[in-house]
Amino acid sequence: MDISTNTTAPPLPAQPPAAEQKRAARATTRPGDRIFLGLSRGSGIFLLVVMAAIAVFLTYRAAVAISKDEANFFTTFEWNPTGSPPMFGIAVLAFGTIVSSIIAMAIAVPVSVGIALFITHYAPRKLGGVVAYVIDLLAAVPSIVYGLWGILVLVPKLDGLYGWLDDYFGWTGILSWQGGAPRSLFTVGILLAIMILPIITNVSREVFRQVPQMHEEAALALGATRWEVIRMSVLPFGRSGIISASMLGLGRALGETMAVAMVLSPLFDIQVSLLDYGGGTFAQNIASKFNEANPLGRDALIASGLVLFVITLLVNGAARMIIARRKEYSGANA
Amino acid sequence: MAKRIDVSGLNAYYGSFLAIEDISMTVEPRSVTAFIGPSGCGKSTFLRTLNRMHEVTPGGRVEGKVMLDDENLYGAGIDPVSVRREVGMVFQRPNPFPTMSVYDNVAAGLKLNGKYKKSQLDDIVEKSLKGANLWNEVKDRLNKPGSGLSGGQQQRLCIARAIAVEPNVLLMDEPCSALDPISTLAIEDLIGELKERFTIVIVTHNMQQAARVSDRTAFFNLAAVGQPGKLIEIDDTERIFSNPSVQATEDYISGRFG
Numbered sequence: 001m002d003i004s005t006n007t008t009a010p011p012l013p014a015q016p017p018a019a020e021q022k023r024a025a026r027a028t029t030r031p032g033d034r035i036f037l038g039l040s041r042g043s044g045i046f047l048l049v050v051m052a053a054i055a056v057f058l059t060y061r062a063a064v065a066i067s068k069d070e071a072n073f074f075t076t077f078e079w080n081p082t083g084s085p086p087m088f089g090i091a092v093l094a095f096g097t098i099v100s101s102i103i104a105m106a107i108a109v110p111v112s113v114g115i116a117l118f119i120t121h122y123a124p125r126k127l128g129g130v131v132a133y134v135i136d137l138l139a140a141v142p143s144i145v146y147g148l149w150g151i152l153v154l155v156p157k158l159d160g161l162y163g164w165l166d167d168y169f170g171w172t173g174i175l176s177w178q179g180g181a182p183r184s185l186f187t188v189g190i191l192l193a194i195m196i197l198p199i200i201t202n203v204s205r206e207v208f209r210q211v212p213q214m215h216e217e218a219a220l221a222l223g224a225t226r227w228e229v230i231r232m233s234v235l236p237f238g239r240s241g242i243i244s245a246s247m248l249g250l251g252r253a254l255g256e257t258m259a260v261a262m263v264l265s266p267l268f269d270i271q272v273s274l275l276d277y278g279g280g281t282f283a284q285n286i287a288s289k290f291n292e293a294n295p296l297g298r299d300a301l302i303a304s305g306l307v308l309f310v311i312t313l314l315v316n317g318a319a320r321m322i323i324a325r326r327k328e329y330s331g332a333n334a
Numbered sequence: 335m336a337k338r339i340d341v342s343g344l345n346a347y348y349g350s351f352l353a354i355e356d357i358s359m360t361v362e363p364r365s366v367t368a369f370i371g372p373s374g375c376g377k378s379t380f381l382r383t384l385n386r387m388h389e390v391t392p393g394g395r396v397e398g399k400v401m402l403d404d405e406n407l408y409g410a411g412i413d414p415v416s417v418r419r420e421v422g423m424v425f426q427r428p429n430p431f432p433t434m435s436v437y438d439n440v441a442a443g444l445k446l447n448g449k450y451k452k453s454q455l456d457d458i459v460e461k462s463l464k465g466a467n468l469w470n471e472v473k474d475r476l477n478k479p480g481s482g483l484s485g486g487q488q489q490r491l492c493i494a495r496a497i498a499v500e501p502n503v504l505l506m507d508e509p510c511s512a513l514d515p516i517s518t519l520a521i522e523d524l525i526g527e528l529k530e531r532f533t534i535v536i537v538t539h540n541m542q543q544a545a546r547v548s549d550r551t552a553f554f555n556l557a558a559v560g561q562p563g564k565l566i567e568i569d570d571t572e573r574i575f576s577n578p579s580v581q582a583t584e585d586y587i588s589g590r591f592g
Contacts, residue, residue, distance in 0.1 A: 212429075215429060215431065217387065217390070218425070218492070220390055220418060221385065221387060221422065222496075223420075223443065223447070224415070224446055239433070
């Protein structure tokens with residue numbers, strides 16, 4: 001909640017000139033420096049103001065909604081803000097959002113790292129360039145197109161995979177299948193994985209490309225094979241970069257709206273099996289309910305948006321902690 | 335363990351550019367041979383052909399023969415990876431693995447080569463660090479990152495890493511050029527000790543260093559930029575620095591060149 005302290009930011013623009021005058025007395029400030037200082041400082045302040053405005057907006061409207069909620073906002077499996085009494089909760093949405101994102105990450109991160117390594121360390125230079133270009137194209141496809149492809153092409157082809165998973169892993173409970181349309185969180189996860197693949201691949205590729213030659217040669221000179229070079233030099237050096245890349249991907253997966261809304265068969269309930277249709281995500285739920293919602297309904301949706309906002313903040317914070325914890329081994333001080 | 339190196343008719347290319355031409359020389363076991371010569375004359379390139387690191391560079395290609403005792407490093411069916419396990423290398427800039435501790439850096443090559451028990455590893459790591467005159471400085475911080483050491487210590491750590499796998503030959507590519515004089519002296523002393531066990535080849539820009547540490551000195555030169563580098567002469571260090579047989583060598587050593 002300390003974000004709200006930033007709401008005191010607006011008076012700030014009045015201060016910089018005063019501070020600048022003091023500095024001018026010490027050193028001659030050239031116009032170029034002054035303009036650039038003003039621009040960069042202004043951009044920084046602008047960002048903080050926007051973040052604060054979003055946080056305040058979400059918090060205020062969410063508070064209105066939650067105060068009228070007759071059920072527990074966090075544990076209720078129901079979304080009925082128009083009923084009397086109004087009852088709604090985010091349990092289903094949180095479950096759906098987190099589970100589909102985990103599935104997406106589990107698929108996308110290893111594949112992306114593999115592609116990035118292929119481009120930078122295995123493929124001949126020309127082929128690597130072609131693959132990198134195709135990945136860039138993949139990033140430019142709008143999410144609505146992914147949604148169309150998902151519902152028209154991917155979903156009809158998944159019966160076979162679902163049947164196979166049910167046959168061999170159905171005993172786990174979470175991968176059993178009752179035979180409904182494969183418009184489940186699992187399918188959403190697959191689709192999200194494809195959507196976040198380009199960003200994770202591109203960022204990892206850049207990081208792998210920056211591994212200093214001397215670290216790779218250190219491993220080579222010890223008699224390391226190509227895979228051992230990657231294991232000893234490239235992956236450790238790229239570790240924090242891979243985490244950052246994954247977080248960017250995760251951010252997109254958590255917030256993806258249209259593609260999920262088109263593929264997922266909405267049913268406001270938590271299915272034990274990932275393969276059975278039903279469930280929902282924050283973004284999908286907001287998109288599909290916002291137009292028909294009454295004022296309280298809209299506030300309720302905004303409250304769910306606030307939860308998504310907080311989850312994203314937590315995920316980013318956790319990633320930063322992971323990166324910081326091994327900072328002295330990061331290679332940054334080499 | 336130390337082996338004789340016998341090079342004959344060696345050419346090295348970058349793409350279609352011939353970088354060094356027709357080099358032949360013999361390096362005796364348990365001796366230090368220094369390569370000197372102006373920048374760009376191909377001495378580092380030649381050094382990197384001795385452990386098949388040259389071909390790692392895109393376009394890098396080698397013709398000719400490098401015999402390590404009876405084995406041609408460029409013979410058919412020779413795996414460059416196994417060559418590099420036999421011929422260790424120390425680079426210009428200290429390059430310990432930044433994500434590994436001091437201990438893991440030294441053990442890195444051993445872990446590639448096979449399975450060792452923890453107690454065996456401990457012994458070899460201690461022996462190698464002692465061999466690199468680094469043990470007393472790092473014995474209390476074996477689990478700290480190797481990149482936290484000073485530059486001179488890092489370079490000795492790299493030497494410890496290279497000798498831990500007991501190579502037959504140790505190649506050093508300007509190992510002191512990034513170090514201060516005191517660290518340089520430490521490395522030079524170390525080279526004197528290591529030659530009891532290894533065949534050592536060292537590239538250096540510092541002629542006093544070549545005179546101090548080496549038994550034999552090879553002088554490389556190139557006719558002009560864009561021309562391939564050639565071996566001008568190789569002889570006992572004392573002779574190269576007092577009475578070389580080629581005028582170009584004398585000019586270079588006494589600073590009269592160009």
